[in-house]
Amino acid sequence: MSDLNRTVRELLEGSLPVLWVSGEISNFKRYDSGHCYFSLKDKNAQVRCVMFRNRAGLLDFQPREGMSVEIRAVVTLYEARGDYQLTVEAMRPAGLGALFEAFEKLKAKLAAEGLFDAARKQPLPTFPRAIGIVTSPKAAALRDVLTTLGRRMPALPVILYPCAVQGASAAAEIANAINKAAERKEVDTLIVCRGGGSLEDLWSFNEEVVARAIAACPIPVVSGVGHETDFTISDFVADVRAATPTAAAELASPNRAEWLARLAEQQRHLQRAFERQLQLRMQKLDNLARRLRHPGDTLTRQRERLAMLSVRLNAAPSRQLDRKVAALAQLRLRLAHASPALDTARHRLNQAASRLAVAGTRAHDQRAARLAQLRGQLQALNPNAVLSRGYALVETPKGQVIQHAAQLHAGDRIRVRFADEAVDAAVVGKPDGQQTLF
Template sequence: MSSASNTPVSVTELNRQVRALLEGSFPILWVSGEISNFKRYGSGHCYFSLKDATAQVRCVMFRQRATLLDFEPREGMQVQARVVVTLYEARGDFQLTVEALRPAGIGGLFEAFEALKKKLDAAGLFDPARKRSLPAFPRAVGIVTSPKAAALRDVLSTLKRRMPGLPVVLYPCAVQGLAAAGEIAAAIRAATARAEVDVLIVCRGGGSLEDLWSFNEEEVALAIAASPIPVVSGVGHETDFTIADFVADVRAPTPTAAAELVSPHRGEWQNRLRLIGARLQRDLLRTVQTRMQQLDGLSRRLRHPGERLAVQRERLDMLQRRLRQLPVRQLSMLGDDLGRARQALAYVKPDLPARHAALGALQARLHQALRRHAERQQARVAQLSGRLTALNPEAVLARGYALIERPDGAMVTRAAALHGGDGLRLRFADGTVAAEVTAADGTQQKLF
C-alpha cells in the first residue's frame, strides 16, 4: 500500500491488510505469560489473556487445538503458548491464535517426553501386535506402587469389592523422586522373577508432570516391555498420559479403573452362571421331552408276536400259491414257444427227423428243469413250514404245556392278575378245559 495515497479505504479493507501484514511479518513463535480471564465455551473454543507485569494480549485457542491439551489451564497459571500473531478483523482487536499450550518451566520435559516417545515407537514398543490380552480369571494380582500411595487403597478396595479373596501381592517402590524410576523398574523385574502373579498393575495417583515423570523414564518403559506378565498402567487421572501408558499392554485412565480391568466381578459372574444353569436345565428338560416322544413313537411301532405270525402266515400262503402257479405258467409259456416253433417249422420245411430229435432233447431238458425247480420249491416250502411250526406257540402245547386264557380269550401271564372266582380256560394241544380260581393269594390255588 502506497504511503502517499489519498484514496480512502474501508475499515474492513484496512483491518484485512493489517492482519495480512501481521501474519506475514511474524513467524510462529512461543510466548510466555500468566493466564488471565480464562473461559472455555460450549463450542470448545477457549478465550483468555496472557499477561506479565506490564502488559497483556488477548488469545484464542480453537476447539481442534484445545482438545489436544493434556492439562486443564487455570487462572494464574504460568504457561508457554505457541502462537500466530494476527488481528480479529471484525473488531480490530490485536490477538494471538494459540496452536499449542504447555505449563511454563517444563517445556524441556515435554521435549524429552516427545523425544523418548518417538524413540520407543520406532523401536516397536508401542506396536499393538506385541501387546497381550489380560487373563479373565487371574490367580493373583501384583501391584507396583508405593505402600503409602492413595492409589493403593483405591485399588485394594476395588479388588475387594469386585472379587473378595483374590490374592494380591504388593511390590513396593517409590513413585516420585529421583530414585523412583529405578525402584519402579526393579519392582517390575522382581515380579517377573518371582512369577507369582498373572497380571501386574503399575499405578499411582494424579499430579503434575514433574510428579509423574518417573513413569516417563526409559528404564521403566523397558522393564514393562520385557515383562512376560501382562501389565496394566494406571498412572494419574484420565487426562494424564505417560510413556508407561503407551508401552503397557493396557492403559487404564485411573488406578481404580486398572483394578476393575484385572478383576472379574463376582456378582456378574454369579448372575451369568445362574443364567447358564437355567439354560442348561431348559435344554435338559427339552431333551427329555423329545426322547419321551420318540419312545412313545417306537412303542406304537411295536407289534404283538401273534400279529407277526399272522403276517408270516399270509406271506407263506402267497408263496405257496405262487409256487403252485409257477409250473403252470412255465408250461404254458413253453407250450407257446413249442407252437411257434412248429409253425416256423411248417413254413421252412425243416429236417423233420433232426428237428424231432432236437425237440425230444428239449422236452427232456424241460421235464428235468421242471422237476428240479419243483424239488427246490418243495424244499423251500418244507423249510418255511418248519420255521412256521417252530414259531407256532401251539407246538409248545404238544410238549405238555398249557395256555391260560380268560373267557374272552385274553392271555393270563401273571398270577397277580388273578382273583378268587375268576373263570379261566386252559388250552392244551388236544383241546380246552374250563377252570375257576378258588384262591389267588399265592399260597393255595385249586383249579377244577
C-alpha cells in the same frame, strides 16, 4: 484511526507466524466469562496476553501469578485501544518443551526396537488367580483400583508392590517393583498406575528404565497412568493401556455379576436341553412299552388258537361223514329209480360205503395225529415245562420278564420263578462286568 488500527492488526497477523514465547505470568485474571487476561514478562520486557475460554478450558493445570510458562500465540492488535497483544492458543509450564523432546526421542527409540509391536503383547487372563498393583500406598489411584476390584470380584486376591510414583527416585522404584513382581510370580496380572497430573508429575512413567522393566515382565501388564488424555511411554510398552486407574482395574478383573448372569443363562439352556432329551426318551420308552408283549400273553393266544383248532379237528370227521351219508342217501334214492341191475349197483354201493368208511377213518386218524403233534409243540413252548428241567424265569416285581443282565443294577428287586414256586431276590453285585443274582 479505526482503519489504521485494522491495517496494523492485519499486518501483524499476516506477517508473523504462530510463535512459542516463554516468560513469567503477571497480573493474571480469569473473568466469569472464562476468558483469561495476563501479561507475560521477562527481565527486560512484557506483553499483554489474552486466552479465550475455549482455549483456557483445555489447560490441565491452573496458571498462577509468577509461574514460568511457554505459550503458543498469534501476534495481534486490540483495535479498540490500539494495544499490541498476544492471543494465546496453548500454554504449558516452562521447560516442558525439553520434556516433550525427550519423550518423542525415547518413544522413537523404543518403537524402533519393537517394544510397541502388537505381536509381543500378552493377552490378559480371563480369570486371574491374583492381581498385583504397582503404585504408591498413599495414591488416590490405589483406592480407586481396590474399590473397583472389590466391586467386580470381591474374592480376587490383590498384592501391592509399593513404590514412589513421583520424584527423582520414582522411576527406579517403579522398575524395581515390577521386577519384584516378576520374580515372586505371585500374580498373573499386573497393574501399573497412578492418578492424573502434569507432564512433570507423570514423567517417572516416561523413563526408559520403567519402559524396559515393563517390556521384560513375563506377567501381562496393564498401564493405567493419569487421565484419559494423558499418554506415557508406559502406555505404549504395556500389554494393555487403560485410560484411568479405574479402567485398568476393570480390564484386569472379571465382572462377577456378569459371569454369574452368563452362568445362570447357560444353566437355563442346559436345563431346557435336559428336559427336551428326557421328554424324547420318555416318549421312546412309551412306544417301546406298547410294542413289548409279555410271553404269557403270547402263550395264552397260542393256547386259545390250539383249542380252537382242536375243536375244529374233532368236528371235521363228523361233518365230513355226515356229508358222505347224505350223499349216499341221495345215491340210494337215485338208485331206486335207476335200472333194475340192483345187485351190481348194490355191490358197487357196498364197495363205496367201505371206501367211505376207510376214508373217514383215515381222515380221522390223520387229524388225531396232527392234533397230537400240535399238543407236543405247545407243550415244548410251555414255560413251565422248561422250568421243570432246571431253568428259572427272572421277572420284575410287576411281572415283566427280564431278558438281559444289562437291564439290572445293584440293589434292584427281582422275582425268580422255578417250576414249583417263585422267590423274591435282589441284585447285589456285577463281577467281571456281569450282574449276579442272589
